[in-house]
Amino acid sequence: MNYIISLQKKKVREEEKLYIVEGDKLVKEFLAAGVRVRTLVGKPEFLNSLPVVHKHGVGEIIPASYEVLKKMSSLTTPHNALAVIEMPEKEVDLRSIAHGLTVALDCVQDPGNLGTIIRAAAWFGINNIYCSEDCVDAYNSKVIQSSMGAIMHVNVFYIPLKDLLEKATAQKIKVYGTMLEGHSIYSYKLANNGIILLGNESKGISEEYLTFVTDKIMIPKLNETRPGIDSLNVSMAASVIFSEFTRSKGRQM
Numbered sequence: 001m002n003y004i005i006s007l008q009k010k011k012v013r014e015e016e017k018l019y020i021v022e023g024d025k026l027v028k029e030f031l032a033a034g035v036r037v038r039t040l041v042g043k044p045e046f047l048n049s050l051p052v053v054h055k056h057g058v059g060e061i062i063p064a065s066y067e068v069l070k071k072m073s074s075l076t077t078p079h080n081a082l083a084v085i086e087m088p089e090k091e092v093d094l095r096s097i098a099h100g101l102t103v104a105l106d107c108v109q110d111p112g113n114l115g116t117i118i119r120a121a122a123w124f125g126i127n128n129i130y131c132s133e134d135c136v137d138a139y140n141s142k143v144i145q146s147s148m149g150a151i152m153h154v155n156v157f158y159i160p161l162k163d164l165l166e167k168a169t170a171q172k173i174k175v176y177g178t179m180l181e182g183h184s185i186y187s188y189k190l191a192n193n194g195i196i197l198l199g200n201e202s203k204g205i206s207e208e209y210l211t212f213v214t215d216k217i218m219i220p221k222l223n224e225t226r227p228g229i230d231s232l233n234v235s236m237a238a239s240v241i242f243s244e245f246t247r248s249k250g251r252q253m
Helices: 002-006 010-016 024-033 044-049 066-072 094-098 111-123 141-147 161-170 234-252
Strands: 018-022 037-042 060-063 081-086 101-105 128-131 155-158 175-184 194-198 215-218
Touching (some): 002 066, 018 141, 024 081, 066 081, 111 141, 111 234, 161 175, 161 194, 175 234
Parallel strands (some): 101 128, 175 194
Antiparallel strands (some): 037 081
16 A cells, blocks of 8 residues: 555656556546556455456456545545556657647646646647656646546657757747747648647746747737736647647648
């Protein structure tokens, strides 16, 4: 039990190459997808409800009471099961940025935002997200919860963003920077490939990356300024932008 609790710490997750998934629905989705499950812990009735085929390949299955699950859980109200998942082996290949859309995140620090961006990327068929090294950990439990299983379908890498952006510049790949002084995304001509660069929740895109931006875009506000509504949440903005790129691609096909 203590070993599973220790995986709530980023350092331990990175050392062990493991992370935790919690919740009946999420655990079932990971099992059905055939990902590598090291340990499955659940109430007996939950474990008994699983199809036999979904238990194949699970390293260890441990029946547990609600009290035990509560001690292991990072949630205020634990569910009937949690699973310890092996992190997939993924190699950074910056050559892939020449094909399709790629997302780059600069210091996105809220777990809910990152999880929602991962979920939106999966929905719109974006396979790769490159995070600056000061972004929140993609295997943080809150990120996993808000991504709702999409982490299985999107590659999330942590690299110095300058390396990625320099590669894009060398290959003459467009870098779309989201900023208030940009062109309206609804009237701007969008390419089928390129990098969508999204900035920090409060500070936006860092000064050091602005020189790499080839196309400045923004989501226009269609009403007057109102107290408390001065900007869009970064994950909300990401969803709108991904959708518009998809719509634009459809027009070009």
